[in-house]
Amino acid sequence: MATKTYAGETVNVNEEGYFTEPSQWNKEIAKEIAKEEGIDLNDQHFQVLEMLREKNEAGENLSIRGINKSGVVDVKTFYQLFPGAPLKKATKIAGIPKPASCV
């Protein structure tokens, strides 16, 4: 198992850099991962990150479609907040596993 150090804390990650233990996450860590992705986190980012963490905790499958239903942001805004591949980036920054899109 690989580890990485963010904001002075050592966290467990998989080979793609996704957290294997979401409990090791905090906001300072999130800011540093976001920087690696070229994103400066603001309050709206954090709202989305918290929502993703809650859904992950509840065992829900994360998907782009689900973002719309969450009521936090719409998909267009989600793309603006995390440009490119938003779900992959946002889950990495939120310290949760990469969404296993269904087989």
Place this chain on the structure above:
Amino acid sequence: MKRLLILGAGTGGTIMANKMRKELSREEWKITLVDKEKTHYYQPGFLFIPFGYYKKEDVIKPKQNFMPAGVEIIYHNIEKIEAGENKILLENGEVITYDILIIATGTRINPEETPGLQGELWHKKIFDFYTVEGALALSNFFKSWEGGELVINVADNPIKCPVAPLEFAFFADAFFTERGMRDKVSITFVTPLSGAFTKPRASKLLGGLLEEKNINLVTDYFLGEVDNDKQVITDFGGREIKFDCLVSIPLHSGAEVIEKSGLGDDFGFVPADKHTLQSKAHENIFVIGDAGNFPTSKAGSVVHFMADILHENLMCYIEGRQFTGKYDGHSNCFIETGHGKGALIDFNYDTEPLPGFYPLPGIGPLGLLKQSRLNHYGKLFFRWIYWHILLRGKEMPIDTEMTMAGKKLD
């Protein structure tokens, strides 16, 4: 008299009615099935229709043909499930009560959820092949099409039978090659996944095949809208792709009645235990197949493997024992790769598709994760198995649990 009520007489509902009628005493248990349609569709056959390989008659039969004696079937739309009161309401106002409920209402496509998808070009230049109407309209279109940009797009997951869109691409390549017009048709496969398929080894095989067949691959694409005038699709990030013919696999969700009854997740799939198949909210409700939120493929093979487990667990429930049936996510499917060849994959919740032989280690006769003629005939033969063995709940000569025997790790 107690009642086992089954909602949906598709693949799962029909198999369960057959299995449970053999098991439960007729003096004690009444079995009732409800479905809004009298026709059973062999859905895997929809893939063959656009290319003229199958006609409509090849994929439909009356549901009645598959009902064993002693099972009551009612053809009506189910309006509402009132789980708290152990009853359902039909569109004609009739109320049916139950002791045990099996939800097998499947999944449906929602083209109306994507702006423009069901616009003026719907079934003229924009098609689905997940309904018999869509597949037939596309078959007509292909008959006189002179070529152009053929775009195959999966809007977002989950979808039924996740390999079907790829098979469609392989078939399209073969079809237009055989017609001597492959040079006039550019084929682009547009997917929300980061590769041709989810699982690494299968993705490599299938991605390689796309390249070999000169099919373009666009990944990480989540469909935002469709512009009918300009004939372009746009993803949420603004990426545009032009089409002359769009073959769309629209968003999927559970049956409307699930949502209306407050039994579904965000997309109307019923939350259920992925091993026991029992509903998470009500202990006398069980779920089989596409209707559930199970983290495995929405596929007929899954329904078939689940049916054995559900049969076992229903008996545990009725007899007041602990559940002994544990579904492992086992799924397998034949993948048509065109020109009379096919591949086969076999996997479960924990193990990705691996190369090897199936069902007998070292012998096969079916090769896993590689193309062969035999795998293609396996798929064609499957239609016969489906009508004659599977729906009737008879035993198949393959294991319910996935086995590592015959698989190679590297």
